[in-house]
Every structure is written in C-alpha cells, then in structure tokens.
Amino acid sequence: MYTETVMDHFKNPRNVGNIENADGVGQVGNAKCGDIMKIYLKINDDIIEDVKFETFGCGSAIASSSMATELIKGKNINEAVELSNKAVVEALGGLPPVKVHCSVLAEQAIKSALYDYAQRTNKVIKGLENFNPEEEEHSCH
Amino acid sequence: MSKKIYLDNAATTKVRKEVVEEMIKYFDEFYGNPSSQLYELGRKSKEAIEKSRKTIADFINADEKEFYFTGGGSESDNWAIKGVAFANMKKGKHIITTKIEHHAILHTCEYLEKFGFETTYLDVDQYGMIDLEQLKVSIRPDTILISIMYANNEIGTIQPIEQIGEIAHEHGIIFHTDAVQAMGAVKIDVKKQHIDLMSMSAHKVGGPKGIGGMYIRKGVKIDNFIHGGGQERGKRAGTEGVQNIVGFGKAVELINKNFDKHVEALTLKRNKLIEGIKSNIEDVILNGHPTMRLPNNVNFSYKYVEGESILLLLDMEGIAASSGSACTSGSLDPSHVLLATGLDHGTAHGSIRFTLSEEITDEDIEFVVETMKSIIEKLRKISPLNKNNAM
Incomplete structure (x- = not known):
C-alpha cells in the first residue's frame, strides 16, 4: 500500500517534537478529519534553521509531515513557501490517491507556520497574500 | 518477522x-x-x-x-x-x-x-x-x-x-x-x-x-x-x-x-486482553458493553492517536487487527457505530478492534499488550493532541 520511503518516514519520522520560543507555529486539520499537523519553525535571517512537527494522523500523514520538514530545513523562507504538496508526494515516491490529502495538509501546515512568522515580524512573504490559516485549521482536505 | x-x-x-x-x-x-x-x-x-x-x-x-x-x-x-x-x-x-x-x-x-x-x-x-x-x-x-x-x-x-x-x-x-x-x-x-x-x-x-x-x-x-x-x-x-x-x-x-467450552475459553482470553490494556495504557476507552459483548471482541479507543498508524505498527510486529478510523476506509468519517455510541470524531479515529480466536495463547496476549503499550507511547509522543508533551 505504501512505498518504502513512506514507511521509512513513518517508522523513523525526522524532526519530531516542538521548539521552545519558535519564531513561527502553524497548525492545520482537525480531529474530526482524523489529521492534525503542527509545525514549529526556528528562523534566523530568513533561513529556517530548525523545524519540528507534531502530527495526529495516519501513516501517510506522519510520513508527509516528516518529509515536508526535511524538504524545508535550511531553506530560505521564500523557497520554503513554494513547497507544494506535489513535491512532498514525489519525494515520498508516491501516495495512494485517498492519501494525497495528507501531503496537502503538510504543505498547508508549513504555509501556516510561515504565515505566523510573517505576522509576528511584519514581513511580507510572497505567495501568502491570500492565505487564511483559520480556514486551513477547520477544513478537511 | x-x-x-x-x-x-x-x-x-x-x-x-x-x-x-x-x-x-x-x-x-x-x-x-x-x-x-x-x-x-x-x-x-x-x-x-x-x-x-x-x-x-x-x-x-x-x-x-x-x-x-x-x-x-x-x-x-x-x-x-x-x-x-x-x-x-x-x-x-x-x-x-x-x-x-x-x-x-x-x-x-x-x-x-x-x-x-x-x-x-x-x-x-x-x-x-x-x-x-x-x-x-x-x-x-x-x-x-x-x-x-x-x-x-x-x-x-x-x-x-x-x-x-x-x-x-x-x-x-x-x-x-x-x-x-x-x-x-x-x-x-x-x-x-x-x-x-x-x-x-x-x-x-x-x-x-x-x-x-x-x-x-x-x-x-x-x-x-x-x-x-x-x-x-x-x-x-x-x-x-x-x-x-x-x-x-x-x-x-x-x-x-464443544460450544460451551469454546465460548468460555474465548471469554477468558478476551477478559485477559481487556484487563491487560486497561491496566497498562492510560487514557483508553472500552467501546461496547462491559458484559453483554461477544466473547472474542476487544475494542478500545486510544486517545490522541489515530488508528491506521497503530495498525501499521502492529503489522510490523506481525499482529493483524482492524480500526474504526476513517483512514482505513477511504472516507473522511470514522465508524458510524462508534459515532452512534457518542464518541467524538477524534476518539473514534483512534479505535482498534481485536477479535480473538481460540488459537491465541496467553503469551500472545501478553505480547499484544506490551506491543500496544509501546506503540501508543510512540505515537502519543508525536501527537499535538497529547498535552503531556513538554513544550
């Protein structure tokens, strides 16, 4: 059902946990849908120095969170904001069609954390102009 | 394995x-x-x-x-x-x-x-x-x-x-x-x-x-x-x-x-598994009736975690079970049965059903309890719903 990469990231998820005094925190999904992702960012000079996640969800949700954090770690915020769910799916070697929503959730969680950072620092991040974290927190993908 | x-x-x-x-x-x-x-x-x-x-x-x-x-x-x-x-x-x-x-x-x-x-x-x-x-x-x-x-x-x-x-x-x-x-x-x-x-x-x-x-x-x-x-x-x-x-x-x-014996043996195993889970894992809810229940059915909800993740980790240990989580059905809603009993969606997503046969031994049951304990611990450490995770 899942690729080896998905199973690897599920069994040994990277960047699990939280960050004290994070510069940006984003949470998307809800328990009703069965998936919640929370992303913590430590940002220095617009570079994502550290990223951690906490996820309630199925195997692909955990693997998507893990992969997404790996893909943005060390990146500039303007690069990170461009991370698409497709890139997450690709990096995982594919997801079953019914699980693609997990990768969407991962993309949204990162956008949400970056949005939080932008709000706190009064920065404008290109690509987040129409982002609404409230909406992302309550919709099932 | x-x-x-x-x-x-x-x-x-x-x-x-x-x-x-x-x-x-x-x-x-x-x-x-x-x-x-x-x-x-x-x-x-x-x-x-x-x-x-x-x-x-x-x-x-x-x-x-x-x-x-x-x-x-x-x-x-x-x-x-x-x-x-x-x-x-x-x-x-x-x-x-x-x-x-x-x-x-x-x-x-x-x-x-x-x-x-x-x-x-x-x-x-x-x-x-x-x-x-x-x-x-x-x-x-x-x-x-x-x-x-x-x-x-x-x-x-x-x-x-x-x-x-x-x-x-x-x-x-x-x-x-x-x-x-x-x-x-x-x-x-x-x-x-x-x-x-x-x-x-x-x-x-x-x-x-x-x-x-x-x-x-x-x-x-x-x-x-x-x-x-x-x-x-x-x-x-x-x-x-x-x-x-x-x-x-x-x-x-x-x-x-051997009908009566068969039912009696299953009931004992069932109760052993129920007791094992209850006394070893915190924040669990037994789904179904405490006594008016099938002699082989054990169904618990494990708070803050999701069922499919549990099933995947159980499978790695060679244990086959099932879940009322939506993620195992392809739909977004968890089991209609669990929702009908009044469970909230989140808790229903974290349910696992074990249904026993007479082949299951006491050692198997102990192994399942130990395995569940470590799986739930592992997943709760990742979960944003678990308030015990230190900030």
Missing part, C-alpha cells in the same frame, strides 16, 4: 482443517450438479447439501425446511430487507432498524427509500445498546419489519434479541436479525427468541467465504431475491456451491461439539 498473531476474526476466520478436508471431495470426486437427480453423482451432492442444512438448522433450533443457503451474509441481509419490504408493501412501508447495523442493512434501507419506504434508525446508548422503550414508541400501524443485529461486528454489543422478538410479535411485525457475528459465539434459538428471519455467514465461523444462510420462519411473507431455477425449494435460484455448503455444515458441526 517472527510469529504472526491474527486478531481480526470478526473480519474473517481461518478455515478449519477438517472443513477443508471435507470440502475438497466436492471439487473432483462428488462434482455432480445437485439438480441432476437421475444419477448417483447428482444425488450425492444433493445429500451433502441436505446434511449440512440439517446440521445448521439444528444448531439454531430451526426446522431444516426453514433454512436456506445464500451467497453470504450481505446477500441474506439484502434478501431479508428487500424481500419482506416488497412482499408486504400493501400492509405498510415502514421499517425499524438501528444506527449501528452493518452497511448491508443500512444501504439496503437507503435504497428502499427510493421506492417510498421509510426507515426509523434507533439510537444506541454509550455501550451500543438499543432502548426497548424507543423501539416500542417507534412502531407505527404501517411498520412491517424490525431488523436489529444480534451482535455488533465492531464493538461486540449483544442486543436483547428475545425481548425485541416479543415486542415485534405483539404487534404482528416481522423480526429480522443479522446474526453474522453472533452465530457460533452465542446460543441462538430462533423459536424461543421469536426470530422470523436471520442472516448467517460461514466464513465467520471457520467455514469458507462466499456462502451464507438465512433462516425464514414458516409462514413469513417474503419475495425471492435471486430469481431463476428452482433450487432451495424455489426460494433462491442458482446452482448450489456444494463444496461451500459442505464446508459451512462442517464448520458448524465442529463449533457445536
């Missing part, structure tokens, strides 16, 4: 060796069509069918003329609901069932709504038990059928079947029960329990897949469901799956042999 521990016996059971041995003969030795009565080979098949029919009918205290073979539990459910609805629609078009039925019942009732039938779906309490008073007040002059499952497949709750049957018959209403999970786990007496129609399935009791049965009390008005030839005394067409019928009969014969 070392040992495999199969704890999904409500999904299906291993076909017993004796059953396989009996079935094999009906592939290449006694392969005659049971309708071909003019030669011995055909008669042999017919005899085998009737022998199985008698074994199963005796097991539920029915007359053998009241038992029919079908293609499985879902077909039996479809037949019962549609057959009674269409045969009695002049009398009325109201059906009473529950919110926790198998989809073979729920989706059939939904389908009938297209033809003007109305369905009342009874609520259940936190243990999955219906309220007999609610049943009584739901009865209308146009109610033609009450269909309430004997025991629930997910949470194992056993309904007060005899009392439901009494209520139905006091009002002259046909009573159907889906006994797919109950058969072989509880003593069924269709006469004493006022059951008019009952669905059964072979593969839940150590028999083969693709064969089921239906009890139809003599005199019950029901239309045919599979139309065609005159098999099953004109009530269910199609050449009989003789080898499957033989397997079904053999499986029931084996269960009947």
